[in-house]
Amino acid sequence: EAQVTQNPRYLITVTGKKLTVTCSQNMNHEYMSWYRQDPGLGLRQIYYSMNVEVTDKGDVPEGYKVSRKEKRNFPLILESPSPNQTSLYFCASSNLGSPLHFGNGTRLTVT
Amino acid sequence: GQNIDQPTEMTATEGAIVQINCTYQTSGFNGLFWYQQHAGEAPTFLSYNVLDGLEEKGRFSSFLSRSKGYSYLLLKELQMKDSASYLCAVRDNYGQNFVFGPGTRLSVLP
Numbered sequence: 512e513a514q515v516t517q518n519p520r521y522l523i524t525v526t527g528k529k530l531t532v533t534c535s536q537n538m539n540h541e542y543m544s545w546y547r548q549d550p551g552l553g554l555r556q557i558y559y560s561m562n563v564e565v566t567d568k569g570d571v572p573e574g575y576k577v578s579r580k581e582k583r584n585f586p587l588i589l590e591s592p593s594p595n596q597t598s599l600y601f602c603a604s605s606n607l608g609s610p611l612h613f614g615n616g617t618r619l620t621v622t
Numbered sequence: 623g624q625n626i627d628q629p630t631e632m633t634a635t636e637g638a639i640v641q642i643n644c645t646y647q648t649s650g651f652n653g654l655f656w657y658q659q660h661a662g663e664a665p666t667f668l669s670y671n672v673l674d675g676l677e678e679k680g681r682f683s684s685f686l687s688r689s690k691g692y693s694y695l696l697l698k699e700l701q702m703k704d705s706a707s708y709l710c711a712v713r714d715n716y717g718q719n720f721v722f723g724p725g726t727r728l729s730v731l732p
Contacts, residue, residue, distance in 0.1 A: 542718040553724040554665075554709065561718055601664060603720075610655050611711070611720055613664040 513538045517602050517614035524592055525622055532587045532617050534602030540612070542605050543585040544569070545577065547598040554601070560585055592621045624648050626723035628710050633729045634700055642695045642726045644710030652718075656684050656695045657709040659725070665709055669695065697728075705730045 515536045524530055536543065544559035546569075556569030560579040574596055576588040585604075589596060602614040626646045634640040646654070653672040657665035671677055671686035671693060683696040697704055710723040 544720065546722075554722040556720075556722075559719055567719075599662070605718070605720075607652075607718060610667040610670055611657075611665075613666075615664050616662075618662075 513612070515602055515604055515612050515614040517600075517617050519617060520615060521618050523620045523622065526593055527591050530589050530592060530619075532589075532600060532602075532619070534585045534587065534614060535583050536585075536604040536612070537583065538604065538606075538612065539582065540604035540606050540609075541582070542607075543579065544603050544611070545575070545585070545587050546601045546603065547571065547596075548601065549598050557587065557600075592619075594621050597621050624712075624714065624721045626710055626712060626721060628708075628723045628726045630724070631727045631729070633731060636700055636702060636730055636732050638700050639696065639698050640700060640728065642697070642708050642710075642728065644693045644695070644723055646691050646693070646710070646712050646723070648712045648714040648721055650714040651688060652713040654684075654686055654693045655711045655713070655720070656682075656693075657711065659707045659709060661707075668708075700730050702730050702732070704728065 518533045541562045545557040546554040555571045558577040560566045600617045603611040605611045628644050656668040659665040669684035676685045681698045686693045707725040707727045709725045711720045
């Protein structure tokens, strides 16, 4: 089944403890992207990647890192999480001519 | 610059028709997409326009005017389950990156 898989679905952590949210797609998509969604603010792009080893900042990249070493994986790294990074995160992927496919989301709480 | 605008909230009655508008100003254009999102869930793809005109898919239709930077999503025969947020997104620049509007929260009342 074609899908974007994010893990974990839920995560509660403490300020400063490094964490990684994984994202994997099995559709051979070139484009992948991370978004965060907060009440009243819609989807805001964090980082995106056009292909392997090509990443670019979105609208809200501060406090986040990404890597694209392989086409299928696009992990989101929070080196030192803070409470203002508490949010619902979505990973998505697509190819030119196709719509974005979203993962099921990761609800992160930083205390 | 990138700017996509949608109404924040709309209310409609079960069985009615509702039109959700989206205006955009983006650097480059390679298609406009509509997504539906229920609270706490992932957005799901509804419709896609790359050329001017109307695209119809069952109860949902989407219209695009590239010269006006304008699109709308038309939902017919509204059902309670259509209560959700509707997101307008434009693929721009290199033909790959997506820019999302703020979303329109639709409430369908009995």
